[in-house]
Amino acid sequence: MNKVGVLQEIVRHPIKSLHGESVQRTHVMSYGLYGDRSHVLWDQSRPGKYLTMTQCPDMVKYRARFVMDEALGETSGAIIESSDLDFTDLGTGTGSNLDLNSGLASGSGSGSKDILAAYPPVEITTPTGEVIRWTDAAFQHEMEQLSGRELSLEQYATTEVLFGAIEEEHVLIVTDASLQALHPLWGQEANFHRFRPNLLLALNEPNPFAEETWFGKTLHIGDVQLKVQRYCERCMIITIDPDSAEQDASLLKWIAKERSNHFGVYATVVKTGIIEAGQAVWLSE
Template identity: 50%
Template sequence: MFVGYLEEITRHPVKSFSGEKVQETTVMSYGLYGDRSHAFLDEKRRGKFLTITQAPEMVRYKARFNGIESLAAYPKVEVMTPDGKLLNWDDEALIREMEQLAKRKVSRTQYTPTAVPLGAIEEEHIQFVTDASIQKLKELWGNDVDYRRFRPNLLFSLNEKIPFIEETWFGKRLKIGEEVELYVKRHCERCMIITVDPEDAKRDPALLKTVVQERKNHFGVYASVVKTGTIRAGDKVYLIE
């Protein structure tokens, strides 16, 4: 059953930095190519990632791959800082900025293009949201909602604008374009990260309160990869019963 179109694709080369919108990418067994493949480790909490939870200003750093996707090695990871500096992932200046933001010692880690562990996204392979649900949340909250607050990989434009229709898809598969299939698994339970504005890092706890009160703290849906391949913005999306 045709349910809509893939409106936008966002991958996050660096965990907790703003992601990059791409017109097409490869869906790997772990999710989008290179998604959360580079991350900072919080040396104050050994074995834990440094995230927006500890340092909200991380959301103002914009990461992107500069080059062609390859299974042998990632393209160069470039980071645009809030003050307009362009740094590479391995620049020591980037580590120093993260330590100043977090007020703690941090280190870097990264994974190979073929083996990003589930722990990098921490929950499932892919998270998606729909335009109808974003619109409904605007009404519930009474304010505009930048969907980037929820840090999804995919934004679907629904054929029928029914809010939260995606929550009826649990246990079913979605086909995107000609190749890729996802298994729709469960709700995404939200945390304080959605209170952080992706533009200026200012916090507004009212959004999380609204999601808790109106949506039982659920917004967005997790899915796992069934069939890998290439997806492109504008691809048709089908629900497979």
């Protein structure tokens, strides 16, 4: 195996198309990062379609996070009562813990702690600084007012998040070298959150777009294995500033012209486990 860099940042998006959260460590499930795009808003004006930033760019100004880590007992600045946890999507209501591979009970192996069988509460910080929860009627009302659409909310089970919600593959990866290469070429510094990746890698050798040579190969991060599959083909979402929601089409035009509309790579989960920022990233054939 060849060491290609380190895991610089981990990002998950508890609610599809809202601003995500950077975490120090997380479980990699069979579908991708734990809880990534696990909560979605259905657009009732377009049956079978999610509401996303494509229809409502201002969604990105709302920041979503889990108020408790998936490892039991680790909180993110909030006190959690057992009554806060929602087991309605699990069918059993027992609160049994999930195994990383089967989704049923455990906590042994790889130093892992038990992970919650129901998602921790999701907290949303609005552009005005107000904090509301996914389960608050005020959140749905605000999203309907923002988008001008009737919406319904859905939360997937912790063991399975569907494709479509979680984009086209399990994990989206970008590298620091490719981001840095955009600066002189695009003429502006690109905030990596524009590209909504799950993993930002810092490469040992600063070769832009080196990740595009990894197709068919396997990345190893601790016990986790990810098979790199293909390019990420970009859409108008990268035109949206991830902080202000202001739109600038020039980046997408440049990537379409100079990069065949590709930036970042998709990978699928081969082996589940725990990843942590700062871990070494290895590549094997």
